[in-house]
Amino acid sequence: MSRLDSFIRRMQAQRTCLDWAALAIAGLPGDVMELGLGNGRTYDHLREQLPDRTIWVFDRHVAAHPDCIPPRDHMVLGEVLETMPGFAAAHRGGMALIHADLGTGDDLANRALAAALAPLLAPLLAPGGVVVANIGFAGTGWEELPEPDDVSPGRYYLYRRPAR
């Protein structure tokens, strides 16, 4: 498989998992978090799929396509490990969906980030809420779900906090 093939499959897996999540949270009250604005592609997809949800977006900086820049009062700028504790204290249990798209090709760094971030995210998730991530966030108050049929294992990750 060429790197182009691999990239396309990763993007397809991402879209499939986000579409799955949008359906999975239907009927569950709560906001959405987008960790990693980047170019704004997945933010744009989420706001299209979930037009009635408030979306909180995190990144170090805004470098998105001009059409995909979130409202300033819903953008949390800075290192996510530094900004998350304050945000979590104010939004406990308020998220129906968290999409984390922060990982890079550096597996060790991804694991370290996931290990540090997962305990900060767990209290934010509503019972029954869903985490969709490009890196593994195992073992933190939610259970891993199998990938949708057309997504290869390890390409994208799905978790759900058990409903009460």
Ligand SMILES: C[S@@+](CC[C@H](N)C(=O)[O-])C[C@H]1O[C@@H](n2cnc3c(N)ncnc32)[C@H](O)[C@@H]1O
């Ligand atoms: C892969 S890009 C996100 C792509 C985006 N979801 C899209 O569809 O266009 C990852 C983004 O996460 C941000 N990021 C990575 N690690 C971060 C951290 N520790 N704190 C804040 N932002 C971070 C980077 O600045 C980058 O914009």
